Amino acid sequence: MTSAGKFAWGLVVLAAILHTDLWAWDDDSLVFGFMPMALAYHAGVSLLAAGAWLAVVKFDWPEGIEQWASEGDGAGDGDGKGTR
Amino acid sequence: MPANPADTTPLVVVALYLGSLIGLGLFTRTLFRGTSKDYFVAGRSIGPVLLLMSVFGTTMTAFALVGSTGKAYELGAGVYGLMASSSAIIHSLVFFIIGIKLWAIGKRHDFMTQIQFFRARFQSVALGYLLFPILVLLVIPYLLIGILGAGAVVRGITVGMFPDTFAGITTPTGATLFAGAVPPWVTGLVICSVVLFYIFTGGLRAAAWANAFQTVVFMVTGLIAFTLIADKLGGAAAATQLVLDNAHDHVVRAKIGKLQFLTYAFVPLSVGMFPHLFQHWLTAKDAKTFRLTAVAHPLFIMIVWVPCILIGIWAVGIGLKAPGGNSNAVLAAMVGTLLDNPYLTGLLTAGILAAIMSSLDSQFVCLGTMFTQDIVLQVAGEDRFTDRQKILLGRGFIVAIVALTYVLSLFPPPKIFxxxxxxxxxxxxxxxxxxxxxxxxxxxxxxxxxxxxxxxxxxxxxxxxxxxxxxxxxxxxxxxxxxxxxxxxxxxxxxxxxxxxxxxxxxxxxxxxxxxxxxxxxxxxx
Incomplete structure (x- = not known):
């Protein structure tokens, strides 16, 4: 995996860790004057998750998977039928 | 002297929405290529936008609108972290680590159902027969919840509209509830018929197009409801201030256990085993099609859930009582109480029906496909049927499942929700x-x-x-x-x-x- 790929997966792990925000359980402050911290913080986690997945699909995309899938030519290689 | 019938405008808006779905069904009919592969997995030709919309619409049930509002009304703003942001991370993770792989394996080996994959992977016909009833039994309550939820929503907005046709329910104390309202059995019949209409000929491709349309409807509806409710309450800041003043425990997470919060993150892993989602994955044109779904899914969750959570806690802040103690009715009550606009009530109902139907259609097609592929073709032998006969079998099973689900919805078990x-x-x-x-x-x-x-x-x-x-x-x-x-x-x-x-x-x-x-x-x- 490239360094950029590791960075991308690091962002996913960071989003998962930040999701467990037990430290802010009783925070009653408001963000932008109307969003409770419990909501705004996790909306931020959602944004981070989207960014992390953008990085993963950009830097750690399995390029050869389509070729592998197409080698069966979409007509099957008998696996499905062989078990019928 | 009987009272004048209530304004039917909300029902007209809902009827227009259902009519547009029928129109979309007629359109998708023209795209059908006549093969079983096209019917069951859309010929593996669905592009990024349609995959995103259909996967999101299928994953988000009515819970995304009414349930999220209701849960926030009960538990507070922490519901978003409990249910939505965990899904934002885990759904995309599952799409990436499982969905793309299963798409590739499915294409290479020409699978159409999840059970075909497991049967082949583990070289066991018996495993398929074991999984089949388990998957079906786990999907059926999900279908019933959709149909019953639609019935409850439409009954709620149509009270007094048809006093000469629908008498309502008489309670043991002699009171009449829902007088003149459209009863759930009528709504269930209409919903099932409309879904059946567009999936009957077009199969999963029709479901994907309908899901895309329905996803737009319920996302836009939620945003409109949020904007107008916030405005009515004097702005979002004033509305949340009322929650701080009157229901402080709904701003923090006093009503959610910490272990409950952490372990709820297991629940979204369910998308890895939804048979209907598996089938949607197989419709993708290529692996790159998944990219947009993985990235945009967390954003879509945020767009739908944040407004609903705020509406839920605002309802507590203004002291709204959940109708009949049912927190799932809070969203409709907020719209009805604060906005009193028949067009908006109709639009919101259409949005809720959109969220329900965008899951129902895929589940119906999926169960029909499983009965055809995993039971009939397995027992009788695939070579016994022509491609055209397989489509006929699929259609027949879909009609049977829709009918069975509708009949079951007439006798709902207690605690179904x-x-x-x-x-x-x-x-x-x-x-x-x-x-x-x-x-x-x-x-x-x-x-x-x-x-x-x-x-x-x-x-x-x-x-x-x-x-x-x-x-x-x-x-x-x-x-x-x-x-x-x-x-x-x-x-x-x-x-x-x-x-x-x-x-x-x-x-x-x-x-x-x-x-x-x-x-x-x-x-x-x-």
Whole structure:
């Protein structure tokens, strides 16, 4: 995996860790004057998750998977039928 | 002297929405290519935008609008972290690590159903027969919840519209409820008929197009409701200030347990085992099609859930009482009480129906496909039927399943709406099976059987003590059933995973050359 790929997966792990925000359980402050911290913080986690997945699909995309899938030519290689 | 009938404008708006779905069905009919592959998996030709919209619409049920508002009304703003931001991370993770792989395996081996994959991967016809009833039984309550939810919503907005046609319900005390309202059996019949109309000829491609349209409808509806309600309350800041002043525990997470919060993250793993989602994955044109879905899904969740959570806590802040004690009715009550606009009421109802129907259609097609592919063709032999006959079989089973579900919805079991999280927990606890099937060469047929059986036994045990027993004893169920403060899915998942690993390690590994056919070689990344 490239360094950029590791960075991308690091962002996913960071989003998962930040999701467990037990430290802010009783925070009653408001963000932008109307969003409770419990909501705004996790909306931020959602944004981070989207960014992390953008990085993963950009830097750690399995390029050869389509070729592998197409080698069966979409007509099957008998696996499905062989078990019928 | 009878009162004048209520304004039917909301119902007209709903009728227009349903009419547009029929129009869309007529359009998708022209796209159908006449092959069974096109009917069951849209010819594996769906592009990024349509895949995103159809996967999101299928994953988000009515819960995304009415349930999220209701849960926030009960538990506060922490519901977003509990249910939505965990899904934002985990759904996309599952799409990336499972969905793309299963798409590739499905295309290479020409699978159309999840059971075909497991049967082939584990070289076991019996595993398919074991999984079939489990998957069907976990999907059916989900279908019933959709139909019953639609019936309840439409009944709520049509009270007094047809006093000469629908008398309503007479309670033991002699009071009449829902006088003149459209009864749930009529709504169920209409909803099932419309869904059946557009999936009958077009199959999963029609469902994908309809889901895309429905996703737009329920996202836009939620945003409109949010904007107008905020405006009516003097702005979002003033509305939230009322919550701070009157219901401080709804701003923090006083009503959510910390272990419950952490272990709820197992629930979204269910998307890895939804048979209807598996089928949607197979419709993708190529692997790159998944990119947009993985990235935009968390954003879409945020767009739908944040406004609904705020509406839910604002309802507490203004002291709104949930109609009949039903928190799922809070969204409609907020719209009805604050806005009193028949067009908006109709639009909101259409949005809720859109969220419901965008899940129903895929589930109907999926069950029809499973009956055709995993039972009939399995027993009778695939070569016995022409391609055209397979489509006819699929259509026949879809009609039968729609009819069966509709009949079941006429006799709903008690506590049906409490079943949702149990269904999700069942699917989530099968996640170790699909993960191992894709990644672990050493997993064995016996390990797969052990995992499924342990899941069934442990799930049934907790289901009994968590839902059946209290229901039979007449006990009122408040909040989620927890095991040592954790969601039961945690224990069921762990037991299922332990059985899978333990039994696999003590049984003979499968032939390496067979396993290799399902292992995607490592390739250059980036």
């Amino acid at each position: 409490d079943l949702a999280v149990w269904c999700f927990s069942g699917f989530a606890s099968l996640f170790p099976l699909v993960f191992a099937a894709v990644y672990w060469r050493r997993v064995t047929k016996a390990g797969a059987f052990a995992s499924v059986l342990v899941m069934v036994v442990s799930w049934s045990y907790y289901f009994y003590i968590g839902l059946i027993e209290p229901t039979l004893s007449g006990e009122k169920i408040v909040g989620d059933f927890l095991v040592m403060g954790m969601m039961p899915v945690t224990v069921i998942f762990a037991a299922s995973a332990a059985a899978l690993v333990g039994v696999s390690l003590v049984t003979t590994p499968p032939p390496a050359e067979h396993v290799e056919r399902f292992m995607i070689p490592k390739t250059d990344r980036g």
